Amino acid sequence: MRKELSKLDYFTLKVFIGLVEFKNGSVVAQKLDTTQPKVSRALSNMREVIHDELFVRRQYGVEPNIMADKLYPIAKSIVQAYEQMADVTAQLPEKNQLIIAAQEHLAGFLVDSISEVCQRQGLEISVSIQAWSDNVQELLAQGKIDYAITVNSTQSESVRNFKIGDVKNYFLAARKAHPFFDKEVSLSRLLENKLVFINYAKVGLIEHWFERYTKDHSLDIKMSFKTTSLAMALNHVAKTDDICWTASIFSYLYFNSRSDIDYIDVTDFYEKVLFPNGDFASYSYYLQYHQSHDNDFSTALSKLLQQSLALAQEQYEQQSMAN
Template sequence: MSIGRTDLNLLKVFEAVYEEHNLLLAGKRLHLTQSAVSHALRRLRELVGDELFMRTGKGMVPTGRATAMAPALRDALRRIEDSLGVEPFSPDSSRRRFVIAANDHVTAVIVAPLSRDLQQAAPGIDLVIRPSTRLDLAEQIDLGRIDLAIGIFSQIPPRLNSRTLMSQGESILMRKGHPAARRKLTLRDLTKYPLVTLSVGGQEEGAVGGFIVERGLARQSEMFDRRALEEALRESKQEPRSRVTVPHSLAIPALLRDTQMLAIVPASLAVALAKSGDLVRRAPPYKAGTETLRAVWHGRDAHDAGHAWLLERVAAAARAAEEALG
C-alpha cells in the first residue's frame, strides 16, 4: 500500500470512531455528517483491506486489526499536529473528550471538583470516568482508550509518564454516636469493634503485597496500610476484628450507620465523607504509612497541549484536596 495518495483526514475519522464507538458521535466531534463518516470509513477499509469496525448492539466495535493499528495511528496524529502546529488547544472552545481512570474515592475527592472547574473554564470538554480497578488498566492506557489514570502505583514502566498529585495517610471513620467518638482511639478499639476495610483486588486477581501488577504497572489493591496495623497489634498480642471488606468506598457511610464498626480509609476520603456531619474521623492509633497519589499517562501524549492542560487542572484539584487535610 502506498501512502502517497492517502487522505490523512481518514485517520482522524478512524480515531474518532475508535474512541466514540458511534458514527453519529464521531461525526459531531469532527463536524461531519454521519454519511460523510460512513463514506470515509469505507475508503479507509478499502485502503487497509479490513472491516476495521463491526456494527453491534454496543456500537461500532473495532476489529483486531483496528485495535492493533490504533496506538500507532494516534501517536502519529499527535506528532503531525505538534510538528505543524495545527489545531492549537483552546480550553474555552475545545470539544474534546478525555477519559480518566479513577476509583470512586478519587472520583469524589478530585474528579468532582475538577468537573465543576471545567464547567467554567472549558464548558465544551467532556469527561468520561472508567474504573481504575479494571484488570486491563495498563492495556487500556497502551491502546489509547484511557488518557489519564489516577491512583497509587508502586511500579511504573518506562513507556508511561507520571506526576505526583498528593500524599496522604489514613483515618478511622465511625458514626457520630459511636462509643469511641468522644475520645482518642486506642489499639484496643480496633480489636473490640469490627472493622470495615477497602480492597479492590485480592490474590484471586493476582494481588501480591497489596498491589496488582499488569504490563509493568503495579497499582494498589488494598486501600489501607495492613502491615502497619498488623505490626502494631502484634506487639500488643491482639488481632483486629475484620468484619467487612468492600471495593467501593462510597458504600462506607451506609455500612457504619447504626453499627459499632470502624472504617479505615484514606485521609482525603475521610474528610470528604465527614462533611455530612453523620460521621466522625479520628487519627489511627498506630503509625500508618503515607501513600502517594499519582497521575499516569502514555508517553505518546507528552507533547499534547490539551492533555498537558488537563493534567494541570487535575493537579490543582489534588492540591486543594491535600490542603483540606489540615
C-alpha cells in the same frame, strides 16, 4: 518514492499514528469515528507507498516494527501541522467527551478540575464517568479511558503518570457517639472492633496494609468487609458498631459532610505507634492518561489537580491547628 508520498493523506497518517499508539485496529476505528475496513485500507495504502509491512500481527492487535517506529514522530509532526493549519491545534482535546475512571470520592474532584480547565481554555467537553474496575489500567493503555486518578500507579509504556500529591492523613470513622471515641486510641482497643477497609484504586484479592500488619505481628483481626466504595463503607458503619479505617484528605472531605459519622485523625498513631521505626508505607495520588493526550490540556489538568489537592490539605491542617 517521493511522488508516491502524495498518497499519504491526513486520514492515512492518522490511522498510522493510531496503530502505533493503540496497537489495535478496532480501537483506532473507534477513535477516528470510522470503520475497521477503512482503517485496513489506509494501512494497506501506506504499506504500498512505504514498501514495508510497518506492523507485525500479535494475538490482540499489532506491533510496530523498526520502520514504523522511525516514521511515527515524522507522521506525528505532519499531522500536527495539518491541524494547526485548520486552527484545531494538537494542544486541544480532539473530541467533545472525555471518559474518566475514579473511585466515587475522587470522581467529583477530577470532574470539577476538568470543567475548570475547559472553562479556562474555552472548550465544550462533557465527561462520562466509568466505575472503577480491575481492567482500568488495561483500558487506559488501550486509550478507551482518557483520564484516571490512581494510588501508587502502575507504570506502563503507553500511559503517562503525573503525581498530584501524597496521602498525608489517616482516619478512623464510625457512627456518632461510638464508644471507641471516648478513650485514647490504642491498637488493642482498635482490634476489639470489627473493621471496614477501603482498597484505594485496588481490586481483587489484595490485602489491606493493616491485614498484613496484624499477620506480621501475630495479631487477631475482626474484618467486616473490604470495598473500593467509601460511601458504602460509611453507610455501613453509620448503622453498626464497626469502624472504618480510611485515609487522605479526600476521605475527610467526604465524611466530614455527614451528620451521622464521627471521625478521628490517627496519622500520629499510624506513623509513631504502629510503625515507630518509620518503616510505614507511603501512598501517592497520580493522574494517569494515555500518551496520545500529551498536550496542554493534560498539562493544565495535572497542575490544577496538584494545586487543588495542596490547597485542600493546607486548609485541613489550618483547621486542625485551630481546633
